[in-house]
Amino acid sequence: MPWQPGHKERTRQRILETAAAAFRAHGIAGVGIADIMQRAGLTHGGFYAHFESKEALLAEEVQRVGGAPKIPAECRPDEKLAAITEAYLSSRHREHPESGCLIPTLGCELARTGGAPKRSFDAHIRARLDRLASYAPASGAAARRRQATGALAAMVGGMILARGVEGSDAGDQILADVRAFLADALAPRHPRRAPRSKP
């Protein structure tokens, strides 16, 4: 074996990491194979020695980019989900899509795809909901699932809105509003109100 073992695998990882940032920064359609390879210090022709196609790369990317949520060690169990949403809805995250969650950056495009990328996206969403549900404060699997789904939805949508408005201040204001909304919605509370009554 004329090359050090693991050399090709390391190159492959480099391409994956470069592509992950490029996709999130410019969108799937906004990034070409040549872009990715150049940023990885290679030429475009070599790409197909590592991946079958752009679509295959994307599918692997969506599967790979996990994003384990950071939770403060001293966090109370019933405040973990709220802590995750606070960390997610940060200015830093808003300013750095290339290293952030892929749903607000690629979600619209991935929702339209089919095949392998769509399957990866499906798995990505399910895995995140499962994980978030394990941190939800409510009692009962269904209630925790509701909290996790509602929180992730607001996180994703909030980030899109914050990046969609012009100006950092307006974006940060949206983030702050969603943070406050979720802190309130996820706070331990009295039992649910009675169902809507007919007048």
Next chain:
Amino acid sequence: MPWQPGHKERTRQRILETAAAAFRAHGIAGVGIADIMQRAGLTHGGFYAHFESKEALLAEEVQRVGGAPKIPAECRPDEKLAAITEAYLSSRHREHPESGCLIPTLGCELARTGGAPKRSFDAHIRARLDRLASYAPASGAAARRRQATGALAAMVGGMILARGVEGSDAGDQILADVRAFLADALAPRHPRRAPRSKP
């Protein structure tokens, strides 16, 4: 004037309506001028007699596609925002991106753009938040703003997640969870809990 007055304007509107559906169905990058014009029953060359560029069309589109929320006439004032979220988070909306809200379909792409489309998107988001805030049940402008922002974020994110998973059932489950989450979060409640206390 050899053509009926308003003829060109009607053609222009037809292009705008065709493009609105096409963009939301296939994304900005996924639709070409030739596609739009063909669907409008025209040939691609004529496009530039109506719009300066694809970008100009997009900017006008984002400004135009408003989406006045449908609220039942007999709806109680403090349940209007919740009613809007229920109507938004429907299976029908999930299945028909081409005629639905443009934020879950184009939001990721628009957040990355600049220039006229970005300005339109900014205005679009602000207008929607203003309108939703006017339906929010809380008392006080800031609290209503928080509810409107949180609700729109969850609506947008929830729709993306619902369209991102595979299968109608999984998508509908996500919608139902977000609906329930928001119904709970927007329900009239006791005063907010005390701020986090140190142990």
Next chain:
DNA sequence: TGTACATCAGTGAACGCGCGTTCACTGATGTAC
């Protein structure tokens, strides 16, 4: 009423460009002797 005309909405060939993908080739590498 019929004909010639000016207008201009719409046509379609052409442009330069960048895309994803292919493939014959190159040359840096570790090994064998």
Next chain:
DNA sequence: TGTACATCAGTGAACGCGCGTTCACTGATGTAC
């Protein structure tokens, strides 16, 4: 220790294609006489 060699990761020219945009043109139209 030095040289010849086989390997294969990576190169770069080339492909067909579709894109956004341009522009000389066509031909349906309402008007003038």
